Amino acid sequence: MVGAAAAGLTSTVTLPRPSLATEWPDDDPLIAALDQKILEGMERYSIPGAAVGVIWRGQSYMRGYGVTDVSNPQPVNTDTLFKIASIGKTLTGTAAMRLVDQRRLVLDQRVDSYVPDFVAPAGAQSVTVRQLLNHTAGWLGEDFHDTGSDDGALARYVHDIRNLPQLTPVGTVWDYNNAAVCCAGRVIEIVTGLTYETAVEQLVVQPLGMSRSGFAATPAGLDNLALPHSVGSDGKAVVNPAAFSVPRNLDPAGGQWVTSVKDLLTFAQFHLGDGRAADGQRVMSLAALRGMWSTLGPGGTAGVELIGVGVS
Structure with a gap:
């Protein structure tokens, strides 16, 4: 696990991160239009922070928006941890x-x-x-x-x-x-x-080099984590720590999974590929994939x- 996040996640991955993503291309009109839609949506729905990844024309792009916590604002970046809920399935x-x-x-x-x-x-x-x-x-x-x-x-x-x-x-x-x-x-x-x-870390997380992925029961000890928020009576986002807590027995359905947009792009690239990880190692047969x-x-x-x- 990278950096201080190791204190809070059960994952112990130490593999180097695949070099999959490139900078957000501000000069591309389609990407710029998407960028504007994201900003408008965050404003409309009082979303304090988001991380977005796009795989397009063989390239991966990603960007962080807003902050991780309105009470202690830190910028969202491509390594920010988010709860991923049912993506865990x-x-x-x-x-x-x-x-x-x-x-x-x-x-x-x-x-x-x-x-x-x-x-x-x-x-x-x-x-x-x-x-x-x-x-x-x-x-x-x-x-x-x-x-x-x-x-x-x-x-x-x-x-x-x-x-x-x-x-x-x-x-x-x-x-x-x-x-x-x-x-x-x-x-x-x-x-x-x-x-x-442990099984999913050994079977999926480690072989794919998803070094910012794991499980967290509470936000304690996690570095660069986006906290859950709700919308208050004034229409503004407020931190809602209770929304972070999900029973461990629900982990296979999403439960306590946390990851970054960078790791999700790694996972997506694997599923769009031929069963090999970014480092070229065979992880799964094409038929199984x-x-x-x-x-x-x-x-x-x-x-x-x-x-x-x-x-x-």
């Missing part, structure tokens, strides 16, 4: 596919073949690892209860999944599912013999969602 999926590549995990194997004490909601015991990852498990996904901060937190959370209502038959309907992705994280723990956090971009096939969508509605 893509790191969970990438870790799972690395295990598939290593022939340690089979997507169409039942979950209970990996997690012997797993009990699914009624009618869903046949659920597979693939169905966890592609949001077709069918049970209620909006379950955010806290099962502790120790290494057994995820196991306890997955134990409790049996109590969730089954909304649709397994494998038939797409419905965004945080609980199912957390269950996939537990599968990763059992297959690797590591905690979810493309498998993460495959469609679900026939089926419907539960409710009204902004994603997963059949738009390709």
